[in-house]
Amino acid sequence: MNWARLVFLTLLARPTARFLTGVDVIGREHLPTAGPAIIAANHASHVDTLLLLTIFPARLMGRLRPAAAADYFLRGPVIGWFSRNLVGIVPIERHAAKSPDGGHEDVLAPAREALAAGDIVIIFPEGTRGPGDDELGPMKSGVARLAASFPEAPVTPIWIEGAGRVLPKGAFLPAPMNCTVLAGAPIAWTGDRNTFLEALRKRLLELRQNAPPQRWLASDRPPDPPPSSAAGGPSAR
């Protein structure tokens, strides 16, 4: 295994994750103990990746491969080196899903290779970071296609609560706030993409139910109208 990566993960990433989030894990017994395996988690923040890379024992750290958008994580030589060698990403070409001749390019090929090599692929089925309110956005089919081609790899659903508050999309300064990682029992490939995605979604939402309320209050209700404008104003007629 890459020594720079082990040093980075154990001496820098793990203490950072502890300081920022407390790293509470519920259902640790459900985490895979060997590859090939797939981890499917909700996504609200880069902190999600930080947490998933640091909750495993050092023995498995070298096997962890987060699937990440190539256009974002390989956008420069420095970020690219960091993403490939320290984070250990498997790059996914988000915008090359269809080639000009109408056929499908296999964007999941790097993830399949990693699974074939016995790695644990971390995948965020929403495909991108959500708005950080700990809702589960629509899921893409990639996780199902991956599970279909490796039916022997268990798919462990993981709900991460609170990471969207530590470092929401667009924020620069992380705010220390406790997060909880909830792992559920692995899901077996159902033989069908839609039923598989439905089962995964249901399991993730069940995990969310058991999470402590480490989320913002909902502020979607429109503010009450000022009381004075209603009486006698133009709107009252």
Place this chain on the structure above:
Amino acid sequence: MSGPSLQLQLPWIGPLPPIAWPLVWGFAGVLALLTAGAIAAWLMPRLRPGKDHTELRQRVNSWWVMVALISIALALGWQATLVLFAAVSFLALREYLSLAPAHREDRLVILASYLVVPISYGWIAINEYGIYLVFIPVYVFLTAPFLMAIAGQTRNYLQRAASFHWGQIACVYSIGFIVFLMRTPAGEPMPAGPAGLVFLLLVATEANDVAQYVWGKLFGRHKILPTVSPNKTWEGFLGGWVTTAALIWFIGPIFAPLAGLNLAIMAVVLPVAGFAGDVTMSAVKRDIGVKDTSHLIPGHGGILDRIDSLTFTAPLYFHLMTFFALHR
């Protein structure tokens, strides 16, 4: 400091502050209790197999770590004690702010809230007692709602402002008094030095928690506050009260300048404060809808679950001691 003391010498660091012999015996007593606990945790699964004794084992193991951290800090002096309790305050505040009801716009005031920990403990480091007393209760109290106003979210504004301030007082302000005990001027009569004052506070508070739990387990029949803490009973409260009062009465004079009426007042009042802190945190947790504030300390829950009683006993103990010293 009066009386003989133990002088330790560390490589690189040099001589440590002298440790009074009563404190050495005090920690020996705590270690003996921990050993008894460890033996019990080892015996229980063998005597009563089939039941799950993981929590007891985790509880005892966590106590070893906590006692080790506290004894090392007290032996090293006020600076190490300050660092330890500043870390405790930070962890408690992080736990609290993560569960307290907050809107997206509160991220600003939450980020700023963490600055209160180094600033507040900074006043202790430079021994500015007067500024410490007003910093959180007045200036943080005024500043945080102002930052919330700048952030612009006014829904539940008053409730959120009040709950943030409750967190600052409980997690930072109250706990800081423990460290201020370590800064007691050397001229004061202290049978076991400043560390002895901290030792008595921590032992009495934690013994009260344990005694209430044991009395409640053994004899608990009548619920004392069923809507807040269904497991707490009158038997546990009263048994814990009498046990802790007796403990303070007998060991108090060894570690702190307490005698006669002063000792009696401390013995009677401190266990009630410990119970009050415990129940208050239970009400907060019930409101938020969690059983434990996190899983930081195996077998215990979060750090707030562990320091709940201390948030009440620490300031009360400090202020009683100060009052007794001023009216001697």
